Amino acid sequence: MHERAREFAETARDRHGFDPDVREFDAGTRTAEDAAAAIGCRVAQIASSLAVTDGTDVAVVVTSGANRLDTDRVADVLGWETADLADPEEVRAATGWAIGGVPPFAHARPLRVLVDESLLAFDEVWAAAGTPDAVFPVDPERLVALADAESAAVAAA
Template sequence: MAFEKVVEYLKEKGFEDRIKEFDVSSATVIEAAEAVGCTTNEIAKTLSFKDKNGGAFLIVVSGDAKINNKKFKEEFKQKAKMLSPEEAVELVGHKVGGVCPFAINEGCRVYLDESLKANEIVYPAAGSANSAAKLTIEELEKSCDYEAWVDVAI
């Protein structure tokens, strides 16, 4: 269901031809890089966090990046607390392994991390554990309704 929502969402944005579905899992960064045929840093990993009001927000980072807790706390004025798999479905609208910044639930905010800018092309998931979308950084910006660029990864 989430994959179909993402396909429709990206179609409305003019990027439906960028979606790829695989016969193998792309749920982890390593699996996604193997499925796509790219390096792990070109995978746009979407991490889901609980906000202090009980909602959720997403940070899209380079596949080889990790969240820097100090930078995160400075940026968001709270400790980093990732969503459980159940919370991801409820608050974001996607299952873990397919979480992406497209066709998400209302109220869920999206941030793009500076780590992505090291790549010309990135591959975020497309709503399922066996899909990805091939986008330039500019196309990623145009295809997701993001709040801001942040610098919270190492």
């Protein structure tokens, strides 16, 4: 297992009492489509963690791989005037993970987390486990609890 995926698994166990079934795919899981093809699930079951910022604060939004993020909706839910995708340096500083491998929890510091409500329609979703090639399955309700998240309508209409 890649060192960063192992670090995620250890942090998930130590900090959250959750033992993720981390799986790595040589073909990569960089995009939702790639991940779904490698896993053998629907694109909508890919839980993509995106960091957003208002220029001051950073939050993580876990969205379905089948949806586009609506940053205006995200800003409204967070109570921000605007929300934009964070740049790679902001993502790493806030979450401790690089873009493409950001898990929905086990971040470097406490962050507000939103979960796309459409993910709750599934029994199982797949999220990044610390690297662009590592993912883990999780019940979406459990994901919300582990991330201390709020489910919200964050997808573009």
